[in-house]
Amino acid sequence: MPDAIFAHPRLAAVYDAFDGDRDDLGAYLGIADELGADRVADIGCGTGCLAVLLAGSGRTVMGVDPAEASLRVARAKDPAGEVTWVHGDATAAPAFGADLAVMTGNVAQVFLSDDDWTRALRGVRGALRPRGHLVFETRRPERRAWEEWASDTDPVVLDLPEAGVVERRFEVTDVSLPLVSFRYTYTFLSDGAVVTSDSTLRFRDRDEVETSLVANGYRVRDVREAPDRPGREFVFVAQRTA
Structure with missing residues (x-):
């Protein structure tokens, strides 16, 4: 079950206002450019800020989120229906042939058990094309x-x-x-x-995340700093193995 901050209609409606400027999203748009990604899956898309931004850059975009109240806000930002909105968690992401899947903010840390995290990684893998990329951030526990x-x-x-x-x-x-x-x-x-x-x-250290990626069909290509929060987060760039 998604947290009330995303799932309660009154909280979803005010989420963007309290979340403030999303200065982190430009970095993900830049990564999509860097990787030449034309098809992007936004896993845990929330109220759709990044998904709409990606669609506005001419990409084919799928936004996936388990909170219907947040998706209702997201759809209102997309009156032309440029984004494919999917109600479900990472395991519900359909085969999309994505060049890139992203998990921004705290999305990668909401999977509390090892089993939940494994299912999420495998679900995202199924949404990617062979050799497609998964990029996500996670806070450094130290x-x-x-x-x-x-x-x-x-x-x-x-x-x-x-x-x-x-x-x-x-x-x-x-x-x-x-x-x-x-x-x-x-x-x-x-x-x-x-x-x-x-x-x-859940706060996972770098070695734990890298090990889990390799065990679930990814190759770790890079581990970067979050440009808007240097020293505070890791940004993992992983590639689906063939």
């Missing part, structure tokens, strides 16, 4: 991002045209490495509604 998160407790308040004034609070609820859990609490001041969303991420 940076201990959760400690920064725990110290940032100030609420964020936005006045949104579609929702009125909304307050968001954040708290880290558990650190049991390699798992870190946290909670968002949204208060809609227009009617006093309070909606919470609990999430858990």
